[in-house]
Every structure is written in structure tokens, then in C-alpha cells.
Amino acid sequence: MAETVTPSGTTTPGSLLASLDPLLREWLPRQRWFAGKGRPVTGFSPVAATELLPSDGKLGLHHLLVRAHQPPVLGAPAQPGDCYQLLIGVREALPPRLAPALIGHVTGGPLAGHTVYDALYDPRPAEVILEALRARARIGGLRFERDPGQEIGDGLVARLLTAEQSNSSVVYGDTFILKLLRRVVPGVNPDLELPLALAREGCARVPAPTAWLRADVAGDAYVLAVLQPFVQGASDGWELALRELAKGEDFAAEARALGRATAEVHLALARALPTVTLGHGPLRNLVDGMVERLTAAAQAVPALRPYEAGLRSAYRALDELAAEGRTWTAQRVHGDLHLGQCLRSPSGGTAHASSSGGAWSLIDFEGEPARPLSERRMPQPPVRDIAGMLRSFDYAAHSVTPPAPGWAAACRDAYCSGYAEAAGSDPRTDPVLLRAYETDKAVYEVVYEARHRPDWLPVPLSAVRRLATTSPSPRRPRP
Incomplete structure (x- = not known):
């Protein structure tokens, strides 16, 4: 289908945002995907505003990119403010089914007298996005693009996934899933x-991506959303692990199959994109970044300070190994791999199936959203992803009462064994590198939990205590 060009979808962002400002100041900080928790929003500045459906009808729809301004974190330099993507629905009155989506009632400006809400809760606005992707439309500065080799059918009813996420996801008729990025930055987004x-x-x-939205x-070029096939009946790796834990079932076979899947993705990424060799200089830069993150984390979370010296020893050991002439291969990786970023289909071919008959897939390649985009796109040793998954097994084991450290240990060994089967190298044979990356991940988790989920803070702190006193030595992998 030929590209559809809409001559004018752009609205005057200043007046529109001014009318929404008092409502957004209250609503935005309550959203799961809002990054600036704990600091008030002092104002907004418009980045772009596009009218997708006119507000003079029964249903209006506005696409906004807005920058939220907040006081700087104590001791940190002032920042320009995070940019968020909003889809604002406009109605005269909100039906009861959309009550959870309410933003508020506008009293002034171009939308005065109307009710505004998060439009992704509403099937019709969500379907407008899918229709634009199907037509490869251009509306204002928005570019709805599609793989010409893939088709998007008609009549796919939209439903918002309400599970807590750092972005928003809409499923269309159990055929496609749209991931709409909430906190956006210009540049090449690894999620596409x-x-x-x-x-x-x-x-x-x-x-494989079916379609995507850019602005x-x-x-500046932004990636705003990605549409992919929906794996119907798939189990989220985190939920699957928790179910097996609750039943007292062994998860080692699934962990082993997941290790093989991870290795296959790493091998494919190494074929598709350039790899680099990390000698002492580049490795020193990575270590310096780890040290800087640890220093900042210890300032932000006092509970981390007693372990700071021990954690630094993990980074120092890696730097010393590089100084002796050791090198590593770095490549593009997932960047934020954990059980929640993996799906197991209900059935799969023998090549990819686990013992249960299902096949594992990896999703959500955005990386850790809190880190700069340039850092998320840097080549890294594949062990970065492996460390993330090992930490995820630990999280699962601590989600039950009493915790099940033996379950986590069995999963860790099985995962590494499965990885070695596909990759030809076992991450446990490089314990210094693995410890450094596990430490870096645990430090990241401490800061995240302290800011967003204080009740979970003991989980990464238990790993911090272990990693701060570990002195790794080469070991023979278990079969």
C-alpha cells in the first residue's frame, strides 16, 4: 500500500499543553513508567503535538511529546527534563469502563469543558494507531512505517495490557502486540x-518487527513504538518461574533451555553487527563506569555503604586481569535480560523446545532505560546479559517464603550449562568477569528498588553482601 501523507496533523503545542499542565502535574508522577519518582513536576515544555482525531467530535485524540521539568537530584547537575510520549483521548464525558484512564477535566484552553484520559485504555484510539501503521501514514512529524513483506489485517480489537511495565503495551486480537515507549530520547533505539x-x-x-512509529x-529522530507478532498462549518467564517455585517444582530444565536460547541470540547478534576486542584501555573505561555507578549508588542509598569497599574489589580484580594482558570480545547484547524479558511458547519445534515442549523467545531490547542511549548501544561482553539472568533467578528465589537459594543455584548452573552447549564457552570459566558484571547489576538493582520498590531492597542487598566478600577462582563447570 502506498504511503499516506496527511498534510497537517500538527496542533499548537503551547496552548494545548498549558490547558493540560495542572492535570498532568498530578497524573504523570503516578504512572508506573514515570522515571522521576519522589520529585515534584515543576512544569512542562512541549516537544511536539499532533492531532490524530479532531477534538470537535465525540472522540478526540492527541499525540504529545512533552518534557517534564523537576528539581535536580541532590548533588547532581541540572538536567533538561525527561521527554514522555502521551496519547491523550478527549471526550465530553468518560464512560465508566474508562474510569481507570482518567487524567482530569479541562477548565481552560482549547480543550475546555472536555474530559481527557490515557487513550490506550480505549480500543478505538488504540486501533487508530494500528490503522496508521497499516497505511504507512505520515501525520505531522509522525512516521508510521511497516515491513512491506508483512501485512496487518483488519478487525483486530485492541486491549491494553495492565501489568506494571516501564512502557505500555497493547495487544491487537491476539495477533500483534504494540510496545509504546513512554520515556523517549532521540537516536537509534535498540528496541527496534x-x-x-x-x-x-x-x-x-x-x-521480527512488523511495523514501527518514528517522529x-x-x-531529531525518535523511535516511539514497535509492533511485533503476539505469541499467543506464551508464558512470561518470571510468572512461569514463580508458578514452578510455588509448586516446589524443579526449574533447571527450563533454565537450561533458556541458556541455549540466550546463546543463540548472542551468536546471531555477533554475526549481524560488528564486534570489538576489549584490551586494557577499553576495559578500564568499562571498569571506571562501574566504579562511578557504585560511588553514586552508595551516596543515594546509605544501606550500600558498608559494602562499598568489598564491591570495588570485584572491579579492581577485573582491571588487574586486563592489565596482565587478558582481552575479551564485546558485541551488541540485550542489555537488560531477566526472566520477565523472556517468553516460553506453549509448544515449539524440537530444535527450540524445552523439556515441557515449549520454546523460549527473548523480547524487549530497549536496555536499562535509566542508562543513556549511547551506553545502551555500546558493545559489551555477552556476560552482561548472563549476569542479568543470574540475578533474576535470585530474585525469583527470594519472592517466596522462606527464600529458596538452592533453587536459584540449580537454575544458575543449568542456565550456564545450556549457554555453553550452544555457545561453546561457559561463562563460569571466567569468574572475575562474571563477578564484576553481577556486582554492577546488583548495584543498579539497589538504586532501583530504593527509589521504586523499597520492600524489595533486601533482595539485591543480600546479593551485595555475597558479592562483596566473594573471591572468585576458576572452577570446573557442572555438566
Whole structure:
């Protein structure tokens, strides 16, 4: 289908945002995906505003990119403010089914007298997005793009996934899932870049993008959303692990199959995109970044300070190994791998199946959203992803009462064994590198939990205590 160009979808962002400002100041900080928890919003500045449905009808729809301004974190330099993507629905009155989506009632400006709400809760606005992707439309600065080799059918009813996420996801008729990025930055987003590269490589472990939404704003390009096939009946790896834990069931076979899947994705990424060799200089830069994050984390979370010296020893050991001439290969990786970023289909072919008959897929290649985009796109040793998954097994084991450290240990060994089967190298044979990356991940988790989920803070702190006193030595992997 030829590209559809809409001559004017752009609205005057200043007056629109001014009318929404008092409502957004209350509503935005309550959203799960809002990054600036604990600090008030002092104002907004418009980045772009696009009218997708006119507000003079029964249903209006506005696409907004807005920058939220907040006081700086104590001791940190002032920042320009995070940019958020909002889909604002406009109605005269909100039906009861949309009550959870309410933003508020507008009293002034171009939307005065109307009720505004998060439009993704409403099937019709969500379907407008899918229709634009199908037509490869251009509306204002928005570019709705699609793989010409894939089709998007008609009549797919939209439903919002309400599970807590750092973004928002809409499922269309159990056929597609749209991930709409909430906190956006200009540049090449790995959540689109890497799945496209893996699709070209023929890697079946990652759903190939069907369509995507970009924006061009004042010379900056943003990736705003990605549409992929929906794996119907798939189990989220985190929920699956918790179910097996609750039943007292062994998860080692699934962990082993997941290790193989991870290795296959790493091998495909290494074929599709450049790799680099890390000698002492580049490795020192990575270590310096780990040290800086630890220093900042210890300042932000006092509970981390008693372990700071021990954690630094993990980074120092890695730097000393590099100084002796050791090198590592770095490549593009997932960047935020954990059980919640993995799906197990209800059945799969023998090549990819676990003992249960299902096949594992990896999703959500955005990386850790709190880290700069340039850092998320840097080549890293594959052990970065492995460390993330090992930490995830630990999280699962601590989610039950009493905790099940033996379950986590069995999963860790099985996962590494499965990885070695596909990759030809076992991450446990490089314990210094593995400890450094596990430490870096645990430090990240401490800060995240302290800010967002204080009740979970003991989980990464228990790992911090272990990692601060560990002195790794080469070991023989278990079969």
C-alpha cells in the first residue's frame, strides 16, 4: 500500500499543553513508567503535538511529546527534563469502563469543558494507531512505517495490557502486540534496531518487527513504538518461574533451555553487527563506569555503604586481569535480560523446545532505560546479559517464603550449562568477569528498588553482601 501523507496533523503545542499542565502535574508522577519518582513536576515544555482525531467530535485524540521539568537530584547537575510520549483521548464525558484512564477535566484552553484520559485504555484510539501503521501514514512529524513483506489485517480489537511495565503495551486480537515507549530520547533505539538485525539474520528466537512509529522533531529522530507478532498462549518467564517455585517444582530444565536460547541470540547478534576486542584501555573505561555507578549508588542509598569497599574489589580484580594482558570480545547484547524479558511458547519445534515442549523467545531490547542511549548501544561482553539472568533467578528465589537459594543455584548452573552447549564457552570459566558484571547489576538493582520498590531492597542487598566478600577462582563447570 502506498504511503499516506496527511498534510497537517500538527496542533499548537503551547496552548494545548498549558490547558493540560495542572492535570498532568498530578497524573504523570503516578504512572508506573514515570522515571522521576519522589520529585515534584515543576512544569512542562512541549516537544511536539499532533492531532490524530479532531477534538470537535465525540472522540478526540492527541499525540504529545512533552518534557517534564523537576528539581535536580541532590548533588547532581541540572538536567533538561525527561521527554514522555502521551496519547491523550478527549471526550465530553468518560464512560465508566474508562474510569481507570482518567487524567482530569479541562477548565481552560482549547480543550475546555472536555474530559481527557490515557487513550490506550480505549480500543478505538488504540486501533487508530494500528490503522496508521497499516497505511504507512505520515501525520505531522509522525512516521508510521511497516515491513512491506508483512501485512496487518483488519478487525483486530485492541486491549491494553495492565501489568506494571516501564512502557505500555497493547495487544491487537491476539495477533500483534504494540510496545509504546513512554520515556523517549532521540537516536537509534535498540528496541527496534536489534530485532530488525536479528530478523535479517533469520534468528527465530526474537519476534521480527512488523511495523514501527518514528517522529522527526527539529532535526531529531525518535523511535516511539514497535509492533511485533503476539505469541499467543506464551508464558512470561518470571510468572512461569514463580508458578514452578510455588509448586516446589524443579526449574533447571527450563533454565537450561533458556541458556541455549540466550546463546543463540548472542551468536546471531555477533554475526549481524560488528564486534570489538576489549584490551586494557577499553576495559578500564568499562571498569571506571562501574566504579562511578557504585560511588553514586552508595551516596543515594546509605544501606550500600558498608559494602562499598568489598564491591570495588570485584572491579579492581577485573582491571588487574586486563592489565596482565587478558582481552575479551564485546558485541551488541540485550542489555537488560531477566526472566520477565523472556517468553516460553506453549509448544515449539524440537530444535527450540524445552523439556515441557515449549520454546523460549527473548523480547524487549530497549536496555536499562535509566542508562543513556549511547551506553545502551555500546558493545559489551555477552556476560552482561548472563549476569542479568543470574540475578533474576535470585530474585525469583527470594519472592517466596522462606527464600529458596538452592533453587536459584540449580537454575544458575543449568542456565550456564545450556549457554555453553550452544555457545561453546561457559561463562563460569571466567569468574572475575562474571563477578564484576553481577556486582554492577546488583548495584543498579539497589538504586532501583530504593527509589521504586523499597520492600524489595533486601533482595539485591543480600546479593551485595555475597558479592562483596566473594573471591572468585576458576572452577570446573557442572555438566
